[in-house]
Amino acid sequence: MNTHCPRTWVSTAIQIIEADFNRSSDTHLLRVPMPAVPGVELYLKDESTHPSGSLKHRLARSLFLYGLCNGWIGPETTIIEASSGSTAVSEAYFARMLGLRFIAVMPRSTSAEKIAQIAFYGGESHFVDSPAEMYAESARLAEDLGGHYMDQFTYAERATDWRGNNNIAESIFSQMSHEEHPVPSWIVVGAGTGGTSATLGRYIRYRRLPTKLCLADPEASVFHRHLADRAVCTVSEPPSLIEGIGRPRCEPSFVPELIDRAFAVPDAASIAAARVLSRRIGRSCGGSTGTNLWAVAQIIGEMVQNGERGSVVTLLCDSGERYRSTHFDDAWLKSRGIDIGPAEQVMERFFETGTLSVA
Numbered sequence: 580m581n582t583h584c585p586r587t588w589v590s591t592a593i594q595i596i597e598a599d600f601n602r603s604s605d606t607h608l609l610r611v612p613m614p615a616v617p618g619v620e621l622y623l624k625d626e627s628t629h630p631s632g633s634l635k636h637r638l639a640r641s642l643f644l645y646g647l648c649n650g651w652i653g654p655e656t657t658i659i660e661a662s663s664g665s666t667a668v669s670e671a672y673f674a675r676m677l678g679l680r681f682i683a684v685m686p687r688s689t690s691a692e693k694i695a696q697i698a699f700y701g702g703e704s705h706f707v708d709s710p711a712e713m714y715a716e717s718a719r720l721a722e723d724l725g726g727h728y729m730d731q732f733t734y735a736e737r738a739t740d741w742r743g744n745n746n747i748a749e750s751i752f753s754q755m756s757h758e759e760h761p762v763p764s765w766i767v768v769g770a771g772t773g774g775t776s777a778t779l780g781r782y783i784r785y786r787r788l789p790t791k792l793c794l795a796d797p798e799a800s801v802f803h804r805h806l807a808d809r810a811v812c813t814v815s816e817p818p819s820l821i822e823g824i825g826r827p828r829c830e831p832s833f834v835p836e837l838i839d840r841a842f843a844v845p846d847a848a849s850i851a852a853a854r855v856l857s858r859r860i861g862r863s864c865g866g867s868t869g870t871n872l873w874a875v876a877q878i879i880g881e882m883v884q885n886g887e888r889g890s891v892v893t894l895l896c897d898s899g900e901r902y903r904s905t906h907f908d909d910a911w912l913k914s915r916g917i918d919i920g921p922a923e924q925v926m927e928r929f930f931e932t933g934t935l936s937v938a
Contacts, residue, residue, distance in 0.1 A: 752782075
């Protein structure tokens with residue numbers, strides 16, 4: 580960690596990041612056609628259109644600014660991050676912008692497309708066998724290289740200005756202001772670090788809004804289990820195949836008190852939902868977006884059953900193009916014994932009827 584950062588360099592680095600922000604338009608809020616449920620509107624906040632291609636662009640920008648303003652990052656600092664891919668892609672983008680060396684510590688199972696994007700931005704990939712090994716290995720590398728371990732899992736919730744400053748929450752509610760139901764009944768998100776759910780939950784409370792926050796979590800993740808029983812803080816089973824969300828331990832940035840409800844989503848359902856949604860909107864969606872949609876379908880189904888009207892907002896986290904060799908490859912799924920056919924049928928029926936019928 581660099582504790583002697585030349586102020587002139589830091590000032591210039593912040594200016595470079597802020598200039599990049601000013602060049603980037605806000606991401607679009609897409610309305611998804613739901614003719615089967617005329618009283619309920621579904622919206623997708625399309626985070627795939629950020630310059631580095633995912634929701635994690637916001638987090639990476641905040642983490643770099645946080646590190647710079649805390650005096651942790653200087654002109655010779657090597658940046659190290661533990662990531663399943665998308666945060667690493669975004670941090671590599673900003674590291675290249677500042678002329679800094681970047682190393683991503685990732686599971687070997689990370690998609691080839693993400694690894695290639697990290698390299699495209701000049702980053703290096705350092706692999707571990709399981710997600711649980713990323714933390715210690717990142718800290719070790721930072722110590723050995725005299726670098727800075729970004730540690731998104733600790734700093735995500737505190738690096739973002741959750742009161743405003745065009746964070747994702749403020750953006751969503753601003754874009755919803757002219758819709759039929761401008762204040763969403765529900766916002767549905769996943770959690771990797773927990774930073775996005777913390778930002779949304781805090782903003783909702785700060786603005787005194789009635790919107791409820793739902794967590795869409797992979798079945799193999801610990802977060803939904805921790806919400807049900809605070810004594811459960813880790814899981815030891817094989818990790819989810821859905822990159823970017825779900826963790827084997829409760830991360831420091833995850834704030835469970837801000838979550839109103841959670842759904843555990845099987846990997847096959849996440850991948851099936853991503854494929855169905857991609858076909859429906861003509862825009863490729865990654866697996867974590869499918870996880871969100873599976874939870875959204877259950878929320879909307881209940882709203883229909885109860886005769887409720889309103890809007891539901893979720894995130895299109897990144898593009899399915901990052902998963903062409905995995906989630907969108909039938910041979911890859913078959914090699915892992917994953918049959919998404921039944922879940923695809925269930926999701927198609929949801930769009931046709933407005934209800935999610937899960938056996």
